[in-house]
Amino acid sequence: MRLLGFIIVCLTGGLLLYGTGDLPNWGDPNSPASLHLSDDYIEHAVEETQVPNLVTAVLADYRGFDTMFETAVVFTAGLACFLLLRDFRPKKDHYYRHVPTGVVLHFKDSTRLLKTGNEFEAVDKDWVPSDTIIKTVCRILIPFIQIYAIYVVAHGDYSPGGGFQGGVIFGSSFILLAISYNLKTLMKRITEKFLGIFSAVGVLIYVGIGVIAMVMGGNFLDYSKLAPLVPMDPGHIRALGMLGVEIGVGIAVMAVMAIIYINIVSEGRHDEGL
8 A cells, every 4th residue: 555655656746747847947037927927916916906015915816716725725734634643542641740849650540640730740751851941931932922923914915924924923832832841731722623623714714705705796705895894995995805814824824733733743642742
């Protein structure tokens, strides 16, 4: 089975490499994109989309379908990672650290659990000494990282950034929490159900905005048709619609990043990580 998969991957890779021969050279000023699309975007993007950030105008408006399916691909990747790696077998051993003394307790009875708190904390079997400085610094930094992620998403239509970048930054804050403390601490704050729902909600927000535009009599992702629903300047409706799209992308990317990290580092057990 592995040999068959290896052959399929090699054949697919060979076909993709063969297809690159028909692509224009990198940076070719005479390529179709440089002669037609780029000039049109640069000259008319701000006027047509009311968005000063050209990259966001292209990704969320001119190429809205493409970006929507990219978000769907991210969601599918997280779902595939969950289905392939998730292991629902019960954990046999449990490790706890007595906080005042630093003594580590190992319970081989899966039914015997200790209440964690100020006296005991759950640790991984590959436990390293608890570092108060690292934990404190990370606990202070994580809220600022998350605020910055929200800023990147919210200002994606006016400055460099957007849903993909903001989602990655927000997801990295969860990973930092798991690394500085342990995976159990992260799983107490963002459950498996939470991540699964949010990864799907992000895609649904993107698709939902497009469907609402159709219900209002326009084309899919025709943001200008949202004007009757929002009491503000019609010239900014398109930018507001793109902001909703960026929020959906950010939510999906954030949740999928956490899903992939948790399943990889814990081998699908959701009990121990790095």
